[in-house]
Amino acid sequence: MNKDLTSGSPDKVLFKFCLPLFASVIFQQLYNIADSFVAGKFIGNDALAAVGNGYEITLIYIAVAFGCNIGCSVTSAKLFGAKRYSDLKTSVYSALIASGAVCAVMMIIGTAFSTGLLSLIRTPAELMYDSRLYLNIYTLGLPFVFFYNISTGIFSAFGDSKTPFYFLMCSSVSNILVDILFVAVFDMGVAGVAWATFICQGISAVLAVTVVFKRLSSIKTDSKVKIFSARLLGEFAAVAVPSALQQSFVSVGNIIIQSAINGFGKEAMAGYSAAIKLNNVVITSITTLSNGISSFTAQNMGAKKHERIPLGFKSGVKLVLLICLPITILYFAAADKLVYIFLDSPTGAAVDIGVMFLHIVSPFYFLIATKITADGILRGMGLMSRFMAATFIDLVIRVILALVFSKTALGITGIWCAWPIGWVIAAVISLYFYKHDCVGKIKKGLYQ
Numbered sequence: 001m002n003k004d005l006t007s008g009s010p011d012k013v014l015f016k017f018c019l020p021l022f023a024s025v026i027f028q029q030l031y032n033i034a035d036s037f038v039a040g041k042f043i044g045n046d047a048l049a050a051v052g053n054g055y056e057i058t059l060i061y062i063a064v065a066f067g068c069n070i071g072c073s074v075t076s077a078k079l080f081g082a083k084r085y086s087d088l089k090t091s092v093y094s095a096l097i098a099s100g101a102v103c104a105v106m107m108i109i110g111t112a113f114s115t116g117l118l119s120l121i122r123t124p125a126e127l128m129y130d131s132r133l134y135l136n137i138y139t140l141g142l143p144f145v146f147f148y149n150i151s152t153g154i155f156s157a158f159g160d161s162k163t164p165f166y167f168l169m170c171s172s173v174s175n176i177l178v179d180i181l182f183v184a185v186f187d188m189g190v191a192g193v194a195w196a197t198f199i200c201q202g203i204s205a206v207l208a209v210t211v212v213f214k215r216l217s218s219i220k221t222d223s224k225v226k227i228f229s230a231r232l233l234g235e236f237a238a239v240a241v242p243s244a245l246q247q248s249f250v251s252v253g254n255i256i257i258q259s260a261i262n263g264f265g266k267e268a269m270a271g272y273s274a275a276i277k278l279n280n281v282v283i284t285s286i287t288t289l290s291n292g293i294s295s296f297t298a299q300n301m302g303a304k305k306h307e308r309i310p311l312g313f314k315s316g317v318k319l320v321l322l323i324c325l326p327i328t329i330l331y332f333a334a335a336d337k338l339v340y341i342f343l344d345s346p347t348g349a350a351v352d353i354g355v356m357f358l359h360i361v362s363p364f365y366f367l368i369a370t371k372i373t374a375d376g377i378l379r380g381m382g383l384m385s386r387f388m389a390a391t392f393i394d395l396v397i398r399v400i401l402a403l404v405f406s407k408t409a410l411g412i413t414g415i416w417c418a419w420p421i422g423w424v425i426a427a428v429i430s431l432y433f434y435k436h437d438c439v440g441k442i443k444k445g446l447y448q
């Protein structure tokens with residue numbers, strides 16, 4: 001169901017729109033959590049480390065697909081808010097064509113250079129085979145990842161957050177069951193984990209794309225719709241490319257950090273793999289809610305209702321803080337039990353390393369949540385240079401500090417300390433940009 005985000009109380013509109021998005025990302029994270037859980041529990045810590053190691057490379061793929069998602073969501077939301085339905089359809093078709101071409105290139109590169117990529121992050125020889133196997137199977141399923149992300153971006157632009165939730169709920173539950181079937185019953189090892197994800201992502205993507213085309217066909221237009229437009233593709237690329245680059249550089253930064261962690265051995269890799277999955281649930285959830293705020297902002301920009309945007313920011317902050325509070329308490333109080341879910345032994349260095357990561361990072365979720373909310377406004381308004389600046393500064397600081405601290409007496413604990421330091425600085429920058437370039441210019445009437 002398409003929904004107009006340009007009228008009604010911003011609190012109510014955003015809460016109704018974003019809560020299904022939050023539920024969707026929880027189910028989306030179940031893909032990766034299920035992979036790690038099954039690998040760690042049914043195969044062993046080496047398998048968990050291998051899946052986690054390959055996962056760091058897949059984040060580059062996801063980053064580019066996410067950029068396409070944001071590009072399509074923001075441009076489509078503006079056109080939807082402005083009721084330019086013919087251009088809306090052309091923009092979607094152009095985005096699908098361009099994203100398909102990018103996906104094909106990434107599949108070729110990923111398949112040809114998987115061993116080299118894994119070698120760059122210092123993958124131990126005994127983990128190389130399973131890491132490469134997981135990565136190669138995941139790469140084959142990239143079309144599903146790309147077209148599903150494009151579809152959810154379109155649903156978000158239309159103010160529909162429930163449809164993707166239904167898809168993800170079914171496919172995520174199925175992924176858990178197929179994971180267990182392939183690994184515990186058919187004894188397929190790491191390959192079973194990868195193929196389960198491939199199959200379930202594929203089903204979800206096909207259903208999502210089918211519904212998108214059905215939804216588009218129901219929107220009436222006064223003129224003939226073009227299949228492709230260079231101008232509208234340019235508008236899509238203006239948001240998608242910076243978003244993809246930003247996410248890709250974040251992924252590259254994470255890979256560099258992963259290489260530093262790999263130097264501490266397999267136990268460190270397994271503990272980090274478990275903890276970072278739990279951390280990513282939070283960060284991805286907040287980022288997805290930020291995407292919803294971007295759609296809210298873009299629709300209101302298209303409808304020229306600029307005064308609603310600061311109200312949307314306040315509503316978004318309330319929402320993300322409500323979500324962060326229970327998660328922070330849970331992660332801090334029950335870190336050992338949560339990390340143990342992924343491991344085949346209740347004691348040892350792997351558990352201690354994962355617990356330390358969560359204890360250092362989780363108290364700062366409130367801060368990063370506020371920063372990412374401000375980023376959602378910046379993206380929705382098309383202020384991509386400001387958005388990227390804040391993110392790159394966070395990344396550079398985290399990577400440099402992680403590498404430096406890992407060589408000191410702090411050891412691997414120093415790597416974890418890099419997260420909150422980067423978040424504090426980046427939050428200050430994002431909030432400054434929001435106040436100066438969003439609120440300040442809206443009050444002065446500079447957006448028309």
